[in-house]
Amino acid sequence: MAPTPSRDVVVAGGGIIGLAVAWQAAAAGLAVTVVDPAAGRGSSWAAAGMLAPVAEAHFGEEALASLNVAAVRAWPEFAARLESASGEPVHFRADGTLLVASDPSDRAATDRVLAFHQDIGLAAERLGSRACRAAEPLLAPGISGGVDLPDDHQVDNRAAVGALLAAGRTAGVAFVADEVARVEVEDGRVRGVTLADGSRIAAPRVVVAAGSRSGDLGGLPDGTRPPVRPVRGATVRLRAGDGVPRLRRTVRALVHGRTCYLVPRDDGGLVLGATMEERGNDLAVPLGGLADLLDDARRVVPALDEYAVVETASGLRPGSPDNGPLVGTTTTDGLLMATGHFRNGILLAPLTSSEVVGLLIHGGRPDGPDTGPFAAFRPDRFAPKASVARGAPWAPGVATGP
Amino acid sequence: MIAGTELGSRLLLGTGGMTSPESLAAALVASGTALATVAVRRVDPSTRHSLVDLLDGLGIRILPNTAGCFTSADAVLTARLAREAFATDWVKLEVIGDDRTLLPDPVELLDAAEQLVDDGFTVLPYCGDDPVVARRLEQVGCAAVMPLGAPIGSGLGIRNPHNIELIVEQAGVPVVLDAGIGTASDACLAMELGCSAVLVASAVTRAGDPALMAGAMRDAVVAGRAARRAGRITRRFVAEATSSFEGLVGR
Numbered sequence: 182m183a184p185t186p187s188r189d190v191v192v193a194g195g196g197i198i199g200l201a202v203a204w205q206a207a208a209a210g211l212a213v214t215v216v217d218p219a220a221g222r223g224s225s226w227a228a229a230g231m232l233a234p235v236a237e238a239h240f241g242e243e244a245l246a247s248l249n250v251a252a253v254r255a256w257p258e259f260a261a262r263l264e265s266a267s268g269e270p271v272h273f274r275a276d277g278t279l280l281v282a283s284d285p286s287d288r289a290a291t292d293r294v295l296a297f298h299q300d301i302g303l304a305a306e307r308l309g310s311r312a313c314r315a316a317e318p319l320l321a322p323g324i325s326g327g328v329d330l331p332d333d334h335q336v337d338n339r340a341a342v343g344a345l346l347a348a349g350r351t352a353g354v355a356f357v358a359d360e361v362a363r364v365e366v367e368d369g370r371v372r373g374v375t376l377a378d379g380s381r382i383a384a385p386r387v388v389v390a391a392g393s394r395s396g397d398l399g400g401l402p403d404g405t406r407p408p409v410r411p412v413r414g415a416t417v418r419l420r421a422g423d424g425v426p427r428l429r430r431t432v433r434a435l436v437h438g439r440t441c442y443l444v445p446r447d448d449g450g451l452v453l454g455a456t457m458e459e460r461g462n463d464l465a466v467p468l469g470g471l472a473d474l475l476d477d478a479r480r481v482v483p484a485l486d487e488y489a490v491v492e493t494a495s496g497l498r499p500g501s502p503d504n505g506p507l508v509g510t511t512t513t514d515g516l517l518m519a520t521g522h523f524r525n526g527i528l529l530a531p532l533t534s535s536e537v538v539g540l541l542i543h544g545g546r547p548d549g550p551d552t553g554p555f556a557a558f559r560p561d562r563f564a565p566k567a568s569v570a571r572g573a574p575w576a577p578g579v580a581t582g583p
Numbered sequence: 584m585i586a587g588t589e590l591g592s593r594l595l596l597g598t599g600g601m602t603s604p605e606s607l608a609a610a611l612v613a614s615g616t617a618l619a620t621v622a623v624r625r626v627d628p629s630t631r632h633s634l635v636d637l638l639d640g641l642g643i644r645i646l647p648n649t650a651g652c653f654t655s656a657d658a659v660l661t662a663r664l665a666r667e668a669f670a671t672d673w674v675k676l677e678v679i680g681d682d683r684t685l686l687p688d689p690v691e692l693l694d695a696a697e698q699l700v701d702d703g704f705t706v707l708p709y710c711g712d713d714p715v716v717a718r719r720l721e722q723v724g725c726a727a728v729m730p731l732g733a734p735i736g737s738g739l740g741i742r743n744p745h746n747i748e749l750i751v752e753q754a755g756v757p758v759v760l761d762a763g764i765g766t767a768s769d770a771c772l773a774m775e776l777g778c779s780a781v782l783v784a785s786a787v788t789r790a791g792d793p794a795l796m797a798g799a800m801r802d803a804v805v806a807g808r809a810a811r812r813a814g815r816i817t818r819r820f821v822a823e824a825t826s827s828f829e830g831l832v833g834r
Binding site (some may be wrong): 217239240241242297396408409410411437438458459460462469500501502503504558 | 626634793
């Protein structure tokens with residue numbers, strides 16, 4: 182039997198988060214192995230690559246919105262560094278997003294959210310119907326107006342994942358095409374991992390970046406298992422042929438209360454998304470959700486009828502109880518979490534990876550564990566407390582009324 | 584009290600549309616509800632950390648619904664899947680007749696209700712506010728009727744209070760006002776009209792602060808029920824003095 186290889190760090194999961202961690206950790210001199218049966222081909226591949234801190238900011242999620250704004254600001258430098266390390270373009274585009282309302286009821290709904298966004302200091306400006314159509318002439322004449330979101334950008338997520346793989350290889354990352362079956366822990370310390378094929382890799386540090394599967398890994402000690410669940414999303418990839426008009430920038434739309442987005446690429450491609458369904462690990466794309474998506478998008482941009490359908494893709498977003506990520510150290514020495522990024526994995530990759538790489542190199546934050554951009558997103562924030570009801574570790578501390 | 588089971592609250596909560604499990608949990612707790620609906624087609628009960636775990640953890644009974652069904656055959660099949668998956672024979676029966684208004688299809692609904700009752704289900708049908716349809720549903724053996732106040736998610740309140748009163752007046756089963764509630768006063772009115780319970784979903788899940796709205800709904804249902812039992816005064820066109828003028832100095 183071959184001797185057990187020994188590494189500084191094993192990263193369980195090669196999505197955009199795991200790849201970004203691995204590349205930068207290896208570039209900093211650590212010996213890193215990424216374990217994933219199909220690195221870069223999970224939800225990071227199905228995603229549309231929207232970097233949308235404002236459009237994705239919901240009532241009650243102010244802390245997450247601040248993190249997301251910091252993340253979009255980190256993207257230009259991250260993209261430049263990644264392009265130079267990999268020699269591949271990632272097509273980061275800082276041209277903003279237009280949110281449009283399909284009818285007056287949708288307009289009332291976008292106005293309500295707009296007031297919230299402005300209240301918490303996010304960049305958003307109300308536009309009339311004509312202003313929307315001046316900014317984006319392909320919009321349907323009937324739209325009721327919209328909102329300019331100048332801080333919501335996009336990147337070609339597939340190009341970014343490809344560049345991360347290339348940069349990782351150049352930096353010396355080892356890739357193992359298998360699954361982590363167990364994280365090996367002894368005396369409260371990480372010792373390495375056992376793979377699905379039974380082989381082992383010894384390592385003093387393991388980063389759990391396995392997306393929606395992160396909670397299924399074997400061997401995680403009590404209290405460290407991340408409460409993530411799979412939330413399926415389907416996207417459709419389209420292409421504008423020669424002479425077919427193209428969108429200028431990302432358009433999001435509220436159509437009879439349903440949300441869709443259209444993300445145009447530099448090469449004439451366009452990504453249309455996305456459904457939200459909780460059906461376990463099933464990746465199948467049901468026709469109903471797809472039909473709604475296509476109907477809504479065509480209503481907003483009628484020219485889509487001329488686009489060619491290239492593919493449908495689906496992925497499993499790693500949803501956490503409060504929609505925020507779980508990033509940082511755990512009560513087990515050497516076990517780190519970088520998961521639960523839900524709808525914002527592409528957006529948060531630069532921030533999460535720099536946080537995790539800092540923790541790998543320095544063993545902790547220089548100024549204490551409860552500081553930095555992820556202070557509100559520590560992995561242990563959902564850990565069961567004595568008073569919490571059985572089976573619902575994330576049940577909040579709300580008093581039951583009379 | 585539905586089908587011989589006493590529930591601890593007259594407020595039912597729909598779970599669709601919530602932005603995060605944590606805010607849903609907070610709303611469920613604040614609402615004091617004992618029964619929450621779950622869309623069979625949108626939730627897989629076997630998934631770890633799913634909605635089902637959350638409801639179990641809070642001790643809230645699950646009422647599977649057949650949301651998204653357009654035919655009776657579809658709804659019957661979905662209800663049977665729900666019985667397997669959620670281990671309950673209670674079902675909130677929804678058969679939608681129109682994609683835009685999401686109004687129920689009374690013909691398909693009655694057909695599905697009859698089949699499911701025969702099959703041993705406890706059927707709670709989501710129906711229009713038509714007293715005749717409500718009576719027919721009761722006659723085929725439904726355990727309650729759930730007339731709408733207004734279309735699903737519209738927040739328009741109770742558009743035809745008189746029909747709801749007619750349904751209540753004739754019903755031998757509980758009447759649960761379903762759909763259309765926009766704010767607490769709508770839920771209160773439903774109870775004042777004599778409904779046994781109220782189901783709210785988007786009014787809570789899409790509120791700026793869902794837990795606060797859930798608590799408001801809880802209080803509204805309690806207040807409306809008490810007002811109904813207390814007996815309201817008659818509406819008069821002009822004032823009626825609350826104390827007599829007789830015997831006052833100078834009169």
